[in-house]
Amino acid sequence: MPASHCVPPAHPSPDPLTQALQCFRLQGTLYCQSELSAPWGIEVPRMDGVMVFLVVTQGHCWLEVEGHPPQALQQGSLTLIPHGSPHRFLSALGTSTVPLDALPIQQVTELFETVRYGGGGAVVKAMYGVVRFDHLLAKRLVSQLPAVLQMDAAETEQDLWLHSTLRYIAQEAAVPKPGSETVVTRLADILVVQAIRAWLASAPLREKGWLAALSDERVGRAMALMHQSPQTLWTVDRLAKAVGMSRSAFSTRFSALTGQGPLAYLTEWRMQLARAWLSTSGQPIAHMSGELGYQSEAAFSRAFKQHYGMAPGSFRRHEAQQPGQAARACVPVA
Template sequence: MTRTITKIPEFTDPLGETLHLLRLTGTLYCRSELTAPWGVDLPSFDGCMMFHIVTAGHCWIEDKGEEPRLLQQGSLVLVPHGNGHCIRSGPEEDAVPLFDIPVEKVSDRYEIMRYGGAGESTHITCCVVRFDHVAGQKLISLLPKVLHINSWADDEDSWLHSTLRFIAREARDLRPGGETVITHLADILIIQAIRSWIDSAPEAERGWLAALRDAQVGRALAAIQREPEKGWTVALLAKEVG
């Protein structure tokens, strides 16, 4: 059987092409129904990104060595480098290791966690994803340790706001096919969060990301990323970018 290799499409926007090359591979999606008091200690996942979407209630997240930060309903938080961190109902609550908490397996990629002390309720959709393409890995390496977007408090992010509400409804009802809807929407939200950071972060105005925005240099970098096996020379790149 002959395997067909699909060529990566060319984009007019080199930065957009790099986002396309993220190629997220979902490892695990979990709908967490948590009641105070509770705390979950998540281990490091090398080579992966973790994210949390707070669809109801609120919680605190603490990256090792950082001050705890409050996550309100509608918050989307990325932990781009897979660092170990804790999420809690309160900043002082004890945290139980993630793998010590029982879960209900819905499918190979989706599970439900119900845990806590029967107090105030918080619902969080959590995920661990991996990026297969070298360009995606390069982009992720430039992101901060924690990237927090409170989209429901920002009217300008109405599309993101609506998507989060859609995920919240699917997570609550979990109708047939609901886990598939959630996983695909969660992948889109990750890219949207990274785009939001690129648009506003000073770090995105220099280095590799700034080069991707340049009319000629960006096209040259995109060509290399698109066909890394090609024997690129300065002459070939000059011809490619005109």
């Protein structure tokens, strides 16, 4: 099974949002431990397809994301920039900046780097990470997040996980021991998922859209079934029966929430899977057709060409000819 398809556990959660979070496996993760002394400012370009996160372990600084007001980042804070938007980190508002690629970076391992930079004043320490998501459900969920997601450690029972995890990361980073890199990176992975969970719990309810549909008791269950088993020969009747609704009521509610019919959503999901599999795996197209619920390679090829404008084989060859992404994505900051 290609990596882009999240394989559900033996007993998948009935909660579709939990199912989506179960597919959050961070890929291409790169971490940078930074120590900066005022004055300093760093300008980070757009990084498509990645999520950036920043954990401030000492001091405070400022974040400016294109199109949004400046935000103060305090010690013990966790900030996500889910869409790789251009941004700047500053010791103080108005400080001049240098480009990302001008920083003196020391590569410790393939996945871990350090940087020391600045004018010799007050010190800010932080861990910065850049992560990618290979699974389609994770990518879809990330696309629903705001441009900036910030959490501050607080001495409340609800936020104890954030405070204790940030404190542990700071301890490990301050006095490295055997295995510290592994500990820090795993904790950072958990922080990202926990931050998204906390945002989902506090986000205002939406009347329409993918998150609203996924949160709906019955429509969400139908979506989860399609996500889990794209190879099943789903019909509107079969989906409606599976979630305990009449065909007409189910179809009407699904369309009202998502803006498309159940089978149109299923086709789109299958095509997204197909695109990801063709880009990352070498499995035969005939086998892929069956995994996506098509009874023949010809039927799958027709559907793919109608959706993307080229046959699956042509798309695979086109993707193989594309230059590889630069492996280095770390942005060492505050």
